[in-house]
Amino acid sequence: MSKNKDLAVVAVSGGMDSCVTAAIANENYRLAFVHINYGQRTENRELKAYNDIAEFYGVKERLVIDYTHLSKIGGSSLTDKNISVSKADLKNINDQPEGKHVPTSYVPFRNANILSACVSWAEVLNAKSIFIGAVYEDSSGYPDCRPDFFSAFEKIIDLGTKPETKIKIETPIIHLSKSEIVKKGIELNAPLHLTWSCYQNEAEACGVCDSCALRLRGFQQARIEDPIVYKVKPNYLG
Numbered sequence: 001m002s003k004n005k006d007l008a009v010v011a012v013s014g015g016m017d018s019c020v021t022a023a024i025a026n027e028n029y030r031l032a033f034v035h036i037n038y039g040q041r042t043e044n045r046e047l048k049a050y051n052d053i054a055e056f057y058g059v060k061e062r063l064v065i066d067y068t069h070l071s072k073i074g075g076s077s078l079t080d081k082n083i084s085v086s087k088a089d090l091k092n093i094n095d096q097p098e099g100k101h102v103p104t105s106y107v108p109f110r111n112a113n114i115l116s117a118c119v120s121w122a123e124v125l126n127a128k129s130i131f132i133g134a135v136y137e138d139s140s141g142y143p144d145c146r147p148d149f150f151s152a153f154e155k156i157i158d159l160g161t162k163p164e165t166k167i168k169i170e171t172p173i174i175h176l177s178k179s180e181i182v183k184k185g186i187e188l189n190a191p192l193h194l195t196w197s198c199y200q201n202e203a204e205a206c207g208v209c210d211s212c213a214l215r216l217r218g219f220q221q222a223r224i225e226d227p228i229v230y231k232v233k234p235n236y237l238g
Helices: 016-026 043-056 068-073 090-095 110-125 147-160 178-187 210-222
Strands: 007-011 030-037 061-066 129-132 168-170
Touching: 007 016, 007 110, 016 030, 016 129, 016 178, 030 043, 030 110, 043 061, 061 110, 090 210, 110 129, 110 147, 147 168, 178 210
Parallel strands: 007 030, 007 129, 030 061, 129 168
Antiparallel strands: none
16 A cells, blocks of 8 residues: 555444445545444444454554443434334335434434544544445435535534644445445455444344345345345345
8 A cells, every 4th residue: 555645534333334435445545444332232243343344454543432422322222222123114214205214223413423533533643534434315314324414524624623634524435325335345345244234133134124124135236145144134125
């Protein structure tokens, strides 16, 4: 990797979207990876995926942050075990008007918390960009995955950092469908076999939560076999 390339901080959850985003960033930047533990149900499995992806790309600059406040705040089925992880209803996800369907897996204002940490580290490292694998068109309806949110946050960076600090937020897959993300990952030789997307299981992906369903449907639409192990693999094309 050329030392003349600018540095980018990449938020890597360990999921497919962040992995493909890292693969895209890797084309033009040196990489620094950030991972957030926030008390999610699959915290240990996601951390393993993050480290495996970092090893694949030979990333030396790594930062793992424990955000204990998000689990204390709760309000999400990912952080509160008293709230059940809903089974996917892809028809309703796609048919609901914008802003009407926010699933139980939404972690309140999570992306703002993640970006804040990324900005702090990026300013210290003199990184030029922050990459985050947000998806809008084929997402589960999270309000903090909207393009306008990231445009607004970029203005906050300009206002809240040193005058000489210039950091751009890059969301390269935000307008891609899951099948397009799968194809992009294959094109870039992203290590999709190392990723983990399930919201509730750590040994075998459940296959029925929102994240599993969207991922599986993406692979099925792309006519590519998903390389990770599932407890069940429904056909989401019907």
